[in-house]
Amino acid sequence: MPEPVGAHRPLFVTGAVLGEGPDAAVPVHYGAPLREQRRLLDRRAVVDLGQLELLEVRGTDARTWMTTITSQVLAGTPVGSSASLAVLSPQGRVEHLASSVVLEEEALLLILDAGARAGLRRYLEMMRFAARVELIDRDDLRVLGALAPAAEVLPGLGLPDPVAVWAEPWPQVAPGGVAYGPDPEDPVGAVLTVLDAAALRGLPWAGEQLAGMSSWEALRIADHRARAAREIDERTIPHELDLLRTAVHTAKGCYRGQETVAKVLNLGQPPRRLVMLHLDGSQDLPVGVGGEVRLGGADGKAVGTVTSSALHADLGPIALAVVRRAVPLDAPLSVGVAVADSSGEDRVTWVDAAQEPIVVARDHGERPATAKL
Template identity: 35%
Template sequence: MCAGKQMSQNAVPPPIDWLDQDIPWHFGNPLNEQKLLIDGHGIVDISNRVVLSLTGPDRLTWLDSISSHSVANLASGESATTLILSPHGHIEHELHVISFDETCFLIAETGSADLLTEYLLKMRFMSQVEIKVETDYKVFFEPIREISDYPTWLTPLEFGELGLTKAGSSAGGDQSRYLLARPARFIGREVLIPITEVQSCLSGKEQTGSWAYNAIRIAAGVPRMLDFDHKTLPHEVGFIGPAVHLSKGCYRGQETVARLHNLGKPPRRLTLLFLEAGDNQLPVKGDLVVLEKENIGVICSSVQHFEFGPIALALIKRSASESETIEVNGQSATQQLIVNPESNRG
């Protein structure tokens, strides 16, 4: 297993430009590791995430008041996804929420840990809630959508085409208007395992790396916080429903969420790109997407997939033609829509 920056003897560390650092990239056969995850087997060390714990009687109602989803009534064992938005509705933090006995756990990307903790502490005011950065747990992903004996976050139903997250509706309808058929399914769970029990939990399980994890995620059109820029809106990336409740009251950024949903013109849409196979290096976050010499978007993340070859997620202008072949670093690519551009009125 990977403990901090120490990796098991069989683990191959990531290259310096890989999106996930400090965890195993693969264990010798990354393409077969992808197949293993797709078949519902294997376990992925994603312990480069930060884990926070919220305790105190106000933990859930307080979190509900400052974030985008309805989490106030989560029962022990239940999980959800919620967002911290800017005053203008842009995504600042993506939180995987787990209610477990008298504690609420939050899983977030490591890069945002300090800013997230600072913001949460600032927003406590008179609420009875204590916030702590947890160092006694490691986070693992398994391609199984079942609650374990440990604190468990389940992937949203939409990511696996299993149904719709309960997210209410408003004048603009419910979240179904954003949905298109997914190119693949992303089904699984994130489990918080105490460090002292990691070795016994890994016993008998085949480990897979972050290459395989990101390959099945990207192929299913599922974004992560690290895919976003400072302008990203929930509507652009398919997070209305999975991470945003349409009927809940005021929270920071809610006015923008409601206005775009009801009147509807988010400027971009999440798109899966199938890149031309060849010797070209995979694009990296921020590389430009070009159509007829016009910059129409940016790359979010990319990976080599065992079946589809080189693929990438990109945020592209909503008005750009989805049927045209586009270019990334001189490499041609075809598109598959993840978020329905016609859902947005006007």
């Protein structure tokens, strides 16, 4: 297996198959994806999330400053507390999405998807003005994902003390948040443990202690959790992905994009909505990211795009897709899959899909008390 160089080399490479796109630096699996997923569910394995990027915001004004320029309240929260946050455009579109942990009274650690740090850092530097803050790239750290803190999952490995542990009680609505749909069935959540990268590399890793990204993505999709590198595009507003549940505080002071958040929440509906798809597995055709979603079969109307897909150990093939708001919640859908025919030419085969609603239309007869215009 060709091995990436530098800080993002996999922790364990025996049997590893590298991923693609934003996950190209870490294994998608180690040879037994479903067994790995079972170990992850049983809290006996962790996932190497070395592709994630970390940015520390440190200084006297760090938390108050981040509160004013993001969608979340970070000032006054306890040391060690976790949150999700977004940076929105003036039109309310999602430009950046991050997980944050309060390291100290004057320091935050932001955990970002692969390739996202440079853009967020540029924005923060532009907005710094006279704020007493410092931005520090933390390439000396690495993230492990699991369903509990990594030291609890692998107590005998000799893991170093964590620099930070991020966890939020998903799908519980955070303070100031608003749910845009039903809770997922049997959610498992996610815990990100941030540790010293050099110390991790020196440990005696074994294959049964690790699960690949295919396992992590399957659990994320089943939990209805949007990911920056997959679900967000240039048109996304938070309501479409149920980000108001945890990443947007609707009762805080002014921040960029607040007007769109409040108007759509109080008066309108988002133009698109996130949905989970249960895919017909009888054709044994892997549905890829970017697959077209149609209402009905091959002759139906194009209504959306697959953003994430995975094989779940219990649910079978599942996916997330962003579809038009007007698509009925119970309508049968189909997803296009490119398949090479006998001549080597690609043809599109259509896979049936049933919807599991994530974002639904809000009843504006009773407006949330926290929403402000």
